[in-house]
Amino acid sequence: MSTSDDxxxxxxxxGGGVAGLTLAVQLAQSGRRVVLFEKETYPFHRVCGEYISMENYDFLCRIGVPLAEMELPRMTRFTVSSPSGVALHHSLDIGGLGITRYVLDELLARLAARHGATILEGTRVTDVVFADDQFSLTTANGGTYRARLACGAWGKHANLDSKLERPFVEASRKERQFVAVKRHLEGVDFPEAMVEMHNFKDGYCGLSPVLGGLTNCSYISDVRNLRAHGNSIAEMERQVLMQNPLLRPYLEAAHRQATPPIVISQITFRERSTVDAHVLMLGDAAGTIAPLAGNGMSMGMNASFLLHGLLLEFLEGRISRTELEQHYTRTWRGLLSLRITAGRLFHQVFGMPWLTTTGIQVLKRLPFMTNVLLKLTHGRAY
Ligand SMILES: Cc1cc2nc3c(=O)[nH]c(=O)nc-3n(C[C@H](O)[C@H](O)[C@H](O)COP(=O)(O)OP(=O)(O)OC[C@H]3O[C@@H](n4cnc5c(N)ncnc54)[C@H](O)[C@@H]3O)c2cc1C
Structure with a gap:
């Protein structure tokens, strides 16, 4: 069936994750004709730690997310532990809120629609082509759509990365590959206002409270851990993750639950470009920050804020397409690339048993260094 329109x-x-959705909300609020394609149907669960840094608070409230009324858990402290259980406790000056993506993404999608955006759920884009100064998009259900601008917010990896021959795709094949897993734990005794980050060999697991009295338990592991345990998540957890004594009780609780975890694979942290084939990338599609930084959503929303202003300048004829692309790339790098690089460096250290243990022991004596490291992965309110 064709679903094209004129x-x-x-x-x-x-892509309708936080990056694409917040951009759709802003453009719709500015009175622009915007269409967003999401291959899944809201609401749905996805792998994410669901910790939203407070730097996004003003922005989200401004675009109409009623955060103040939602009674979300607020995190102000964190604990990080080495694979053997050596722990550092510290305050989280910036802090964050815990909201499930199941709730947040649907809320943003409905908000965008209410302001006039066309939200096409269950609609996978299979091709996007730029010709004669406009884009033609094709969808898996046979639709074709036209637009003056196209933004890629399709996340860490998607069919369109290969279709557009994005350079990082080939380079990533030689990189370390990761697998990520997420669960919501019910009824565990999790400390209030806390984020915990527990290392294990070649990976780390984050825990924090989210809306609805649940505890989010998400981790990322080198795929070799999984392969070494017969591709069994449960077995890998028993043999690798549960060697950390601080993590063990949570995973024991997870194994008693009936709901299976959500798993995604083929994650790499290779540098990406902000513009490919004139498509402007944002969120994880522009650059994936290591999850331990707890800030991928912030980066996506920050980019949407930046892009919204520039897209309006283009649509109002104040800058050319070339200027738009150059300006976006420059500003995006200035704003976000340091955070990605810092996240990537920490990511390499995390999961190395002796280095993590030594690092934690050093930081215990130098609390100001912990603040410096935290600031490197966080940004300012916008
Ligand atoms: C284990 C783990 C823990 C994390 N914890 C945190 C955390 O606590 N805090 C934080 O801020 N960040 C965290 N992150 C990072 C965060 O999840 C991402 O940075 C964020 O989801 C990126 O948002 P996005 O909008 O760019 O992409 P996504 O949220 O991935 O959304 C992309 C969307 O595009 C859709 N899509 C893909 N291809 C197509 C297509 N061809 N057509 C139509 N739709 C398509 C997908 O279905 C998807 O819904 C974590 C990540 C991992 C792996």
């Missing part, structure tokens, strides 16, 4: 949209957004 409208030429101001902007087509591919």
């Amino acid at each position: 409208v030429i949209y101001d902007c087509a957004i591919i």
Whole structure:
């Protein structure tokens, strides 16, 4: 069945995670004709630690997310431990809120629609082509759509990365590959206002409270851990993750639960470009920050804020397409690339048993260094 329409949209957004959705909300609020394609149907669960740094608070409230009314858990302290259980406790000056993506993404999608955005759920984009100064998009259900601008917010990896021959795809094949797992734990005794980050060999696991009295338990592990245990998540958890005595009780609780975890694979942290084939990338599609930084969502929303202003300048004829692309790339790098690099460095250290243990012992004596490291992965309110 064809689902094409005759409208030429101001902007087509591919991917409805936090990056794409917040961009759709802002463009719709500015009175622009925007269409967003999401291959899944809201609400749905996805792998994410669901910790939203407070730097996004003002922005989210401004675009209409009623955070103040939602009674979300607020995190102000953290604990990090080495694979053997040596722990550092510290305050989280910036702090964050815990909200499930199941709730947040649907809320943003409905908000965008209420402001006039066209949200096409269950619609996978299979191709995007730039010709004659506009984009043509094709969807898996046979639709074709046209737009003056196209933004790629399709996350860590998608069919379109290969279709657009993005350079990072080939380079990533030689990189370390990771697998990520997420669960919501019910009824565990988790300390209030706390984020915990527990290392294990070649990976780390984050825990924090989220809306609804649940505890989010998400981790990332080198795929070799999984392969070494017959591709069994439960067995890998027993043999590798549960060697950390501080993590063990949570995973024991997880194994008693009936709901299976959500798992994603083929994660790499290779540098990406912000523009490919004139498509402007944002969120994880532009650059994936290591999860331990707890800030991938912030980076996606920050990029949407930056991009919204520039897209309006283009649509109002104040800058050319070339200027838009150059300006976006420059500003994005200035704003976000240090955080990605810092996250990547920490990511390499985390999961190395002796280095993590030594690092934690050093930081216990130098609390100001912990603040410096935390600031490297966080940004300012915008
Ligand atoms: C284990 C783990 C823990 C994390 N914890 C945190 C945390 O606590 N805090 C934090 O801020 N960040 C965290 N992150 C990072 C965070 O989840 C991501 O940075 C964030 O989800 C990126 O948002 P996005 O909008 O760019 O992409 P996504 O949220 O991945 O959304 C992309 C969307 O595009 C859709 N899509 C893909 N291809 C197509 C297509 N062809 N057509 C239509 N739709 C398509 C997908 O279905 C998806 O819904 C974590 C990540 C991991 C792996």
